[in-house]
Amino acid sequence: MGEPHLCPKCKQRTIYFDGICYWCRQKEKLEFYKSLSKDEIKQKLKNVLAHVDEIGKYGEIYSDLVYIFYLHGICDEQIIREVTKQGEYYPFEIYKNAPSDVRDELINSLNGAENIVKTNHILCALAWQGDEVVRELFFKLYKAPKPWKAKLHVDTDGYAQVAGWSFDGSGKRRSLVFDKCFTCQPSQSAEASVKFKAVNDEKCKFCNGEMLELTIKKESLKRLGLELKNDAVLKFCPTCVGLVQYFCQNDGKSVQIETVGEGESEDYVREAVAVLDGQNFELASEVCAHYSHMIDSEILLGGYPQWLQDTEHLACPKCAKTMKYLAQIPFGALADVEGTIYMQICDECEVVGANFQCT
Numbered sequence: 507m508g509e510p511h512l513c514p515k516c517k518q519r520t521i522y523f524d525g526i527c528y529w530c531r532q533k534e535k536l537e538f539y540k541s542l543s544k545d546e547i548k549q550k551l552k553n554v555l556a557h558v559d560e561i562g563k564y565g566e567i568y569s570d571l572v573y574i575f576y577l578h579g580i581c582d583e584q585i586i587r588e589v590t591k592q593g594e595y596y597p598f599e600i601y602k603n604a605p606s607d608v609r610d611e612l613i614n615s616l617n618g619a620e621n622i623v624k625t626n627h628i629l630c631a632l633a634w635q636g637d638e639v640v641r642e643l644f645f646k647l648y649k650a651p652k653p654w655k656a657k658l659h660v661d662t663d664g665y666a667q668v669a670g671w672s673f674d675g676s677g678k679r680r681s682l683v684f685d686k687c688f689t690c691q692p693s694q695s696a697e698a699s700v701k702f703k704a705v706n707d708e709k710c711k712f713c714n715g716e717m718l719e720l721t722i723k724k725e726s727l728k729r730l731g732l733e734l735k736n737d738a739v740l741k742f743c744p745t746c747v748g749l750v751q752y753f754c755q756n757d758g759k760s761v762q763i764e765t766v767g768e769g770e771s772e773d774y775v776r777e778a779v780a781v782l783d784g785q786n787f788e789l790a791s792e793v794c795a796h797y798s799h800m801i802d803s804e805i806l807l808g809g810y811p812q813w814l815q816d817t818e819h820l821a822c823p824k825c826a827k828t829m830k831y832l833a834q835i836p837f838g839a840l841a842d843v844e845g846t847i848y849m850q851i852c853d854e855c856e857v858v859g860a861n862f863q864c865t
Contacts, residue, residue: 687809
């Protein structure tokens with residue numbers, strides 16, 4: 507390990523190796539794939555099709571396939587067919603564009619899967635394809651599980667949630683994501699859409715540390731098609747957020763907090779409050795709904811989350827319904843610590859929830 511020094515590109519983050527930091531490398535890759543022309547995309551996907559057997563090596567072929575999909579929402583049907591033919595079914599997200607005959611092939615393969623890993627992969631691919639036939643199948647399997655269900659960690663509703671949807675007790679579909687996704691950029695405006703501030707009149711009940719308040723203005727949420735009476739406000743302790751689920755309701759006068767779990771006994775991330783206090787952000791460009799899989803150093807509003815661990819949608823403490831993913835807060839990148847905060851919402855009860863994941 508070399509001597510610590512600032513990344514020569516961003517001049518913000520300390521690194522211990524030659525080159526540039528993880529976040530700058532990520533942004534370089536983002537800009538490269540974002541700048542591809544239609545012809546260049548077509549040529550790269552043609553090359554992917556010719557080397558489908560190399561997807562599992564996670565090299566250039568894999569990068570071309572997934573990043574073009576994450577940024578541009580494009581995947582050639584022939585690639586999907588070839589991946590299915592080879593019985594790999596990965597990456598799962600590309601099945602979002604899969605036609606009905608591929609869906610039928612996946613369903614036919616389900617009972618004949620050679621092991622539980624294959625069954626898991628087929629269910630993930632089906633969840634992303636997610637049409638009405640899949641919804642009916644998943645509900646049927648939920649009500650009358652097959653013998654292989656005993657070897658799986660979750661039921662079919664859990665697989666549906668991986669792909670951003672769910673179903674209720676009657677089988678009715680419900681989306682757990684917003685179709686639109688927006689990046690958020692730093693702003694100096696006092697009227698910014700997204701704001702962090704220190705909570706001066708309240709301490710964490712677990713570690714007695716300072717709390718942070720994150721506000722997303724209701725006017726900004728209209729761009730997602732979300733109509734709220736009041737701003738979406740999340741109060742949380744940066745030290746305890748890794749262990750505690752936070753639920754907040756803003757009635758326009760005050761913010762009520764409920765917690766699930768036990769926090770830390772000592773406040774050891776106290777500097778995060780000072781770093782984030784007063785930081786404001788404004789909604790910037792609209793991007794592909796899967797943009798979060800491309801970059802994890804920006805605040806993203808809407809779209810699909812990039813879970814660092816397993817999918818973890820919260821249950822609303824008021825109505826018990828599964829909450830919708832609302833925003834991804836890159837806690838690690840913003841405060842030079844670790845992890846991501848996932849902000850979720852029950853639009854009916856206007857309750858905001860948050861959980862945390864890290865690698």
